[in-house]
Every structure is written in structure tokens, then in C-alpha cells.
Amino acid sequence: MIQLENVSYTYRKGFGLANIDLTIDEGDFVFLIGPTGSGKTTLLSLLYMDILPDSGRVTIGDFNSDSIKKRKIPTLRRTIGMVSQNYYLLDDRNLFENVALPLHVIGHSQNEIAETVEAALEEVGLSGLEEHYPQELSGGEQQRACLARALIKDPDIILADEPTGNLDPVTSFDLIKLLEEINSEGTTVFMASHNYSLIKSRNHRIVEIHGGKLRSS
Amino acid sequence: MNKFLFLLSEGLKNLWRHKLTVFTAVFSVFLSLSTIGVLFIAEQNTHKLIEYMRSKYKIEVFFKDTVTNEQAGQAVEKIKMIQGVYTTTLIPKEEALKVYKSQFGDDITEFLDYNPLPASCVVNIKRKYDGYLQITPIIEQIRKIDGVDTVNHQGRLISRIEKFYEQGLLGLSGVAFAIILVTVMIISNTIKLTIYANKDLIKALRIIGATNTFIRMPFILEGVFQGIIGTILASGLLYGAVYGANEVLRQLTAFTINVQWLFLSWLFLIAMVISLFGSSRAISKFLK
Numbered sequence: 402m403i404q405l406e407n408v409s410y411t412y413r414k415g416f417g418l419a420n421i422d423l424t425i426d427e428g429d430f431v432f433l434i435g436p437t438g439s440g441k442t443t444l445l446s447l448l449y450m451d452i453l454p455d456s457g458r459v460t461i462g463d464f465n466s467d468s469i470k471k472r473k474i475p476t477l478r479r480t481i482g483m484v485s486q487n488y489y490l491l492d493d494r495n496l497f498e499n500v501a502l503p504l505h506v507i508g509h510s511q512n513e514i515a516e517t518v519e520a521a522l523e524e525v526g527l528s529g530l531e532e533h534y535p536q537e538l539s540g541g542e543q544q545r546a547c548l549a550r551a552l553i554k555d556p557d558i559i560l561a562d563e564p565t566g567n568l569d570p571v572t573s574f575d576l577i578k579l580l581e582e583i584n585s586e587g588t589t590v591f592m593a594s595h596n597y598s599l600i601k602s603r604n605h606r607i608v609e610i611h612g613g614k615l616r617s618s
Numbered sequence: 619m620n621k622f623l624f625l626l627s628e629g630l631k632n633l634w635r636h637k638l639t640v641f642t643a644v645f646s647v648f649l650s651l652s653t654i655g656v657l658f659i660a661e662q663n664t665h666k667l668i669e670y671m672r673s674k675y676k677i678e679v680f681f682k683d684t685v686t687n688e689q690a691g692q693a694v695e696k697i698k699m700i701q702g703v704y705t706t707t708l709i710p711k712e713e714a715l716k717v718y719k720s721q722f723g724d725d726i727t728e729f730l731d732y733n734p735l736p737a738s739c740v741v742n743i744k745r746k747y748d749g750y751l752q753i754t755p756i757i758e759q760i761r762k763i764d765g766v767d768t769v770n771h772q773g774r775l776i777s778r779i780e781k782f783y784e785q786g787l788l789g790l791s792g793v794a795f796a797i798i799l800v801t802v803m804i805i806s807n808t809i810k811l812t813i814y815a816n817k818d819l820i821k822a823l824r825i826i827g828a829t830n831t832f833i834r835m836p837f838i839l840e841g842v843f844q845g846i847i848g849t850i851l852a853s854g855l856l857y858g859a860v861y862g863a864n865e866v867l868r869q870l871t872a873f874t875i876n877v878q879w880l881f882l883s884w885l886f887l888i889a890m891v892i893s894l895f896g897s898s899r900a901i902s903k904f905l906k
Binding site: 478492509551 | 620621
């Protein structure tokens with residue numbers, strides 16, 4: 402479960418979020434919609450505890466921002482798959498190596514890694530492209546590679562920050578369908594977007610954020 | 619174990635991935651270690667030269683005419699106890715007469731009916747002496763001994779040489795320290811550049827749940843490998859240079875450059891400290 406209780410966060414240079422209350426149940430698919438600069442990325446950063454709230458409390462599963470120790474934050478992040486508009490794929494590593502990275506962090510053996518990477522690439526439809534480098538993949542393929550990297554550690558939650566931001570409408574639609582498939586297997590998906598037309602027909606809960614405050618949830 | 623092997627291989631692969639910055643860092647380590655090595659070899663061989671010169675230092679002590687050989691012997695025992703004195707040789711009155719005769723051919727007792735030459739003593743200074751050997755206190759102590767008439771020595775020259783040697787040692791240590799400091803800064807800044815160039819890697823590692831140690835380790839290992847390569851290159855250069863120089867020196871003089879090659883392990887240690895400190899400093903600042 403994801404829960405934010407009266408959460409506020411202020412950046413040094415200005416306003417961030419104010420008095421956010423939000424609960425997302427296990428297995429839900431929720432869209433976070435709002436214009437650029439409304440606080441979507443800040444909210445997601447609070448969820449994977451890249452930043453901690455100034456006041457209020459963020460709870461993710463067994464972890465909460467009040468009591469979490471700094472050294473436990475990586476453990477929390479291993480339960481979350483993060484997909485972002487910028488991909489953060491490494492140009493000097495091929496697709497296989499990029500997707501395998503989380504398993505190296507956990508400490509899996511080479512055999513386990515080979516099997517799991519193949520399965521994850523198959524799930525996102527990138528089988529056969531293992532040796533390709535990110536610059537040799539299309540935008541849609543890069544975003545799916547990013548998703549494969551998020552999925553490979555079998556996370557409880559997928560946080561997607563504008564994952565369709567750099568994609569054409571058809572590829573964007575395919576990606577949302579893929580996220581829905583993942584959600585149908587029990588993974589909670591929380592996706593931020595500013596493209597209302599893309600998400601309005603998907604029949605999922607929509608949370609709207611504006612000026613650092615939630616308007617509806 | 620899987621994690622360790624992965625981090626080790628990442629450290630090695632980074633050497634190839636960051637070729638340009640690695641070259642800069644390795645070259646810095648190589649240059650600084652070569653310079654420190656040259657300074658060390660110079661220090662070792664200057665020390666040898668100083669020891670040789672010290673073996674040539676001689677202080678001549680002349681006793682008063684009234685001092686008997688026995689009293690002179692007692693005074694010589696006192697001289698022996700002075701710190702910095704290596705050996706003493708007593709020259710009794712009769713021996714002085716023989717020396718005079720052998721050098722000038724005349725037997726002065728034939729003209730004077732008595733031996734006018736006083737007993738004397740030759741004092742040698744210790745060769746092995748840490749740092750600056752101060753000759754004046756030795757001479758002062760000899761002068762205070764009962765029965766001593768005059769003390770002949772090359773005190774001023776000795777003091778000048780010793781002082782020059784001491785200042786040289788101090789200067790060399792200062793230069794070596796400055797070189798190490800500059801190299802730490804260069805490596806630290808080089809790795810900082812590498813880290814900035816790998817911001818995406820660090821961001822990716824953080825969001826997938828890597829600990830700071832996991833993120834830090836490949837960069838630190840990369841720094842250590844740079845240190846190892848730099849040391850190997852510097853050791854090769856120093857060994858080759860000493861070998862070549864000795865080949866030439868053997869044909870021209872009896873003097874050769876002696877090196878205790880164990881100092882290479884010190885160089886290696888310095889390189890490790892430089893690399894570890896430089897890389898840890900850079901990555902720590904970034905991961906704050």
C-alpha cells in the first residue's frame with residue numbers, strides 16, 4: 402500500500418508540495434495528472450524516498466518516512482520499479498547489461514541473471530535485441546527496456562514518471578497497455594502524465610495535482 | 619561473492635570505458651611516483667656520499683706540553699665518550715717524534731736534548747648519523763677536557779656541508795609532499811569529471827536500489843587500478859634509468875648508483891594512498 406498523510410515538501414528555491422493526502426491500495430492502477438511543474442515528479446520522488454517530506458508521513462509497504470534509516474532506503478527501492486521519461490539507460494552497456502543491472506545490485510549469479518533478463522525482455526517484447534546498445538533502439542524500445550529493467554526485480558510497485566513523454570501516440574498507447582498487463586498480475590502501478598487525452602479512456606483512477614496540491618483523488 | 623566479482627569487473631571495464639580520464643590519472647601517478655622515486659634515489663646516494671665525507675673528517679687534538687702519555691690516554695678515553703665520536707687514536711710523545719723524523723728526516727732531540735713534541739690524538743666522526751651532524755658541540759666538549767691545548771679541525775667546512783645536506787633533505791621532503799598533494803587533487807578532479815560524465819549511471823543505480831557502497835566501489839577500484847598501473851610504469855622507468863646510468867658510470871668512474879629496491883613497495887603504498895584518497899574524496903562529495 403502507498404499512503405501519504407498530510408505531506409508537505411518545500412524546495413530551497415521555492416514551493417514543492419503542500420498537505421498531500423493520498424492512499425493507493427495494493428494492485429491499483431492510478432494515474433497522476435497535472436501540468437508541467439505541478440509537482441508530479443516531486444510526489445514520485447517522495448515515494449521512492451529520493452527526498453523526505455518536511456512534514457507529514459509517506460508509507461510504502463513496511464517502510465515509512467518517519468522511521469526509515471538512510472541505509473534502508475536502497476532496500477525500499479528494490480521493491481519499487483522506476484520508469485522515467487529520461488530512461489536512464491547506460492549508453493556504454495548493451496540492452497542485456499542495462500536490464501541486468503538491478504540483479505547485480507541484489508547479487509544474483511550469472512545463470513540466474515541470464516534467465517531472468519531473457520524473461521523480462523520477452524515480457525516487454527524486446528527479445529532478440531539483447532546485444533543492441535540504447536542508441537540503436539527506438540524511443541519506444543528504450544522505454545520498454547527501461548520497463549524491463551524495472552520489472553526484472555519483480556517489484557511490488559511500478560512508479561512511472563511521464564513514461565510516454567517522448568513517445569508518439571501509438572507507442573504511448575502500447576506502453577500503457579503493457580503497464581496494464583503488468584498491473585493485472587498484481588503489481589501496483591502509479592503513473593504520472595500530463596497527457597489527459599491518452600489516459601482518460603483507460604478506466605483507471607485519476608488523481609489530479611495542480612500547484613503542489615491535490616485537486617481530486 | 620557475485621556482487622564482489624561484478625564490482626571488480628566493473629572497475630576493470632571502467633578503465634576502458636573512461637580511457638581519456640584514466641590516461642590522465644595514470645600519467646599523473648606515473649609522473650609523481652617517478653619524481654618521488656628520483657628524489658628518493660638521490661637522497662639515498664647523497665647519504666652515501668655524506669657518510670663517505672664523514673669518514674674523512676678528522677679532528678686533531680694537541681695536549682699541553684706538561685701532559686704525560688698516561689694523562690693523555692685518560693683524556694682520550696673522555697673524548698671517546700662524546701656523542702658523535704667514532705674512533706680515537708692516541709699519538710704519544712715518542713710516536714710524534716717518530717712521525718716528525720720520518721717526515722722531516724731530523725731528530726730534534728739531538729739539538730734540544732729533550733722531546734718538545736706534545737702527545738696528541740686523532741678523532742674520527744661517526745659515519746652513520748641521522749640527519750645533520752653538528753661538529754661544533756663535539757669540538758667544544760673536547761676543548762673543555764683537562765690537558766687539551768689546541769684542537770685543529772675543518773669545523774666550518776663540515777658544518778656547511780652538513781647544513782646543506784640537512785636543508786636538502788628538508789627541501790626534498792617538502793617537494794615530495796607537494797607532489798603527492800597535487801597528484802591527489804589531479805586524481806580527485808579526474809574522477810570527479812568521470813563521475814559527472816556518469817551521472818546517468820549513478821541516477822540509474824540509485825533508483826534501482828544500489829547502496830552508496832555499491833555505487834562508490836567501481837570508481838574506487840578504478841582509482842586503485844590506475845594507481846597500480848602508474849606504479850608499474852614508474853617502477854619500470856626508475857629501474858631502467860638506474861640500470862642505464864650505472865652502465866655508463868661503470869665505464870667512467872668507480873661510483874655507481876645504489877638503490878634499495880624495497881622502496882618500490884613504498885612507492886606502491888604511496889600510489890594506493892593517493893588513488894584511494896583521491897577517488898574516495900571525489901565520489902564522497904558527489905554522493906552526499
